[in-house]
Amino acid sequence: MDKKLKNIKGLMAKHETSFYVYFEGIIKRQIDILLDNFPQFEFLYSIKTNPFQPIVDYVVSKGLGADAASAKEVFISHEAGLPYEKILYSTPGKTRKDIERTIDKAIIIADSYNELILINSIAKNLNTNIKVGLRVNPDFNMDGEKGISSKFGVDESTLINHREFFKSLTNIKIAGLHIHIKSQVLDYMKLYQYYENIFKLAEYCKDKLNWDIDFINFGGGLGLVYSLTNDAPLDIKTLGYKCNDLIEKCKNKLKARFIIETGRFVICEAGYYVTPITDIKESMGTKYLIVEKGLNGFLRPSIAELLASNIPEMEIKKSIEPLYTVKDAFEFLIPEGDANIFEKVSIVGSLCTATDIMVKDLLVPKADIGDYIVVTKAGSYSYSLSPLLFAGHELPLQFYIKQD
Numbered sequence: 001m002d003k004k005l006k007n008i009k010g011l012m013a014k015h016e017t018s019f020y021v022y023f024e025g026i027i028k029r030q031i032d033i034l035l036d037n038f039p040q041f042e043f044l045y046s047i048k049t050n051p052f053q054p055i056v057d058y059v060v061s062k063g064l065g066a067d068a069a070s071a072k073e074v075f076i077s078h079e080a081g082l083p084y085e086k087i088l089y090s091t092p093g094k095t096r097k098d099i100e101r102t103i104d105k106a107i108i109i110a111d112s113y114n115e116l117i118l119i120n121s122i123a124k125n126l127n128t129n130i131k132v133g134l135r136v137n138p139d140f141n142m143d144g145e146k147g148i149s150s151k152f153g154v155d156e157s158t159l160i161n162h163r164e165f166f167k168s169l170t171n172i173k174i175a176g177l178h179i180h181i182k183s184q185v186l187d188y189m190k191l192y193q194y195y196e197n198i199f200k201l202a203e204y205c206k207d208k209l210n211w212d213i214d215f216i217n218f219g220g221g222l223g224l225v226y227s228l229t230n231d232a233p234l235d236i237k238t239l240g241y242k243c244n245d246l247i248e249k250c251k252n253k254l255k256a257r258f259i260i261e262t263g264r265f266v267i268c269e270a271g272y273y274v275t276p277i278t279d280i281k282e283s284m285g286t287k288y289l290i291v292e293k294g295l296n297g298f299l300r301p302s303i304a305e306l307l308a309s310n311i312p313e314m315e316i317k318k319s320i321e322p323l324y325t326v327k328d329a330f331e332f333l334i335p336e337g338d339a340n341i342f343e344k345v346s347i348v349g350s351l352c353t354a355t356d357i358m359v360k361d362l363l364v365p366k367a368d369i370g371d372y373i374v375v376t377k378a379g380s381y382s383y384s385l386s387p388l389l390f391a392g393h394e395l396p397l398q399f400y401i402k403q404d
Contacts, residue, residue: 005335005374007401008274012372018275018293019397020383022050024058026270028403031062034222034262037240040247042259044088046220047073049322049380050267054400056080059266067220067261071098074106088217088259090135090178092151096122109133109178109217111153113162116169123171131214133176140197142182142190142221152180156201163209174211176256177202180219183263183321186231188239191221195243199250206254213256220263226329226377264322264380271379273298273396276372278350287345289364291373294349294356297396298378299323299386301330301358302349309360322381332358333374337365347373351391 008021034043044067045059051073056066057080065086066077071094077087089102090109099108099122110116110132123130135153139146147156154162166174179198185191198218205211225231247258275297279290295302303323307316319325332347342363349356358375388395 004272004401008272008372008374009335011399012274012276015397016276017394017397018273018291018297019399020271020273020378021399021401022052022055022267022271022379023401024270025401025403026379027055027058027266028062030266030269031059031064033236034260034265035063037236038243038260040244040251040258042257044086044217044259044261045266046261046263047076048384049262049264050271050382051076051384052398052400053080055267064262064266065259068106071102074102078105088133088178090133090217094118103130107131107133107176107215109135109176110174111135113154113165116165116172116174120169120172129171129173131175132172133178133215133217134174135178135180136201138179138181138197138201140194142185142194144190144193144197147181153178159205160208166209166211176213176215176217177205178217178219180217180261181221183220184223184226184319184325185221186223186225186234188235188242191234191239192242192246194218194221195246199246199254202254202256203250213254215257215259216254217259217261220261220265222260222263222265224265224268224377227326229328230326267379268377269379271377271382273375273378273382274372275375275396277367277369280367280369287343289345289347289367289373291347291349291358293393293396294347294351294358296349296351296356296387296390296393298358298375298382300325300381301375302355304329305357305359306355309357322385329377330359331376332362332364333376334365334367334371335374336371337367339365341366343367350393 044065046067048069060080068074068077068089069091074089087106089106092111137150137153137155139156202213202216223234225233275291275293277289278292281288304327308327343366344363346360347358
């Protein structure tokens with residue numbers, strides 16, 4: 001961390017404002033973990049986690065494709081040099097304009113029966129035939145139990161009754177499946193059994209619906225440790241070994257591309273949020289460090305604090321992604337603080353709202369006005385997720401530090 005802090009200190013000295021900084025070396029490390037342990041899978045970088053162009057350009061250079069959740073994200077991926085077949089465009093509620101603008105730039109994943117009709121109509125008007133994927137809401141969940149209602153995809157149970165409908169689509173061919181149930185899974189057996197169930201679903205579609213399956217997108221789910229006190233890391237090596245063995249058993253029957261979305265795995269730990277302390281005050285026994293940009297710079301810590309302040313900890317039974325993972329998800333560092341004196345403080349932002357609290361009652365080295373706060377795990381769902389325009393403050397800067 002010393003070299004990273006040196007980079008951060010230099011950036012703060014030069015710019016004296018809030019910023020994000022992303023380290024290419026950590027991105028490379030995470031990509032290498034995936035490529036080494038899952039050699040039979042393709043990976044799609046989830047653009048929504050962080051669409052900063054230098055990051056997208058780098059992951060593309062490492063051979064990853066793109067998981068695009070909007071037409072704009074398709075364009076970002078296309079501009080990074082990705083070909084049509086390496087961009088999968090999946091989101092509910094696509095408009096006619098969305099589809100018309102992306103039909104030649106990405107494989108479109110239909111999210112409903114109505115959307116299949118719309119894509120077919122557009123392809124017919126263009127006098128072309130295209131392959132599409134279909135997102136399915138499966139009859140199973142990540143725990144091996146029954147599936148639940150979802151805004152995403154078409155229910156697995158409805159597929160067989162739509163056989164004639166699928167045959168009626170004159171200008172599109174369903175050539176792939178997309179399933180995604182849950183993010184941040186740290187239990188390798190849950191992920192492995194989930195992949196097994198998806199293979200069974202793909203075989204069902206091939207046998208009962210006569211689909212030629214060109215690709216299976218297993219979605220995301222690969223988790224990272226946020227809580228150092230409660231989480232155990234995902235056993236990537238064992239998961240990779242078991243998955244590669246599973247593919248060996250299935251690949252002769254399903255001669256398809258096997259795809260996993262990276263989610264936050266690639267970028268989360270590579271990013272840091274940095275904001276200067278602009279004032280220090282005490283009120284009724286509480287010491288406040290007021291930073292330049294709190295929730296309007298990095299929203300997720302404030303969401304965690306808001307939930308913890310209003311809901312008993314034992315009642316927060318699950319994460320609310322991508323807004324909330326766990327209460328102790330982030331470390332708050334004060335690199336220039338006095339390490340010989342520790343104080344209990346609340347770190348708050350400068351907005352005119354009482355919800356602008358990043359963390360309460362945290363023990364940190366004694367800080368002065370002009371020092372700065374560094375927040376970890378700020379690479380994913382950070383800059384683009386935060387209400388940056390709230391109250392008209394200047395936007396945080398973004399920096400990308402190459403390995404050299």
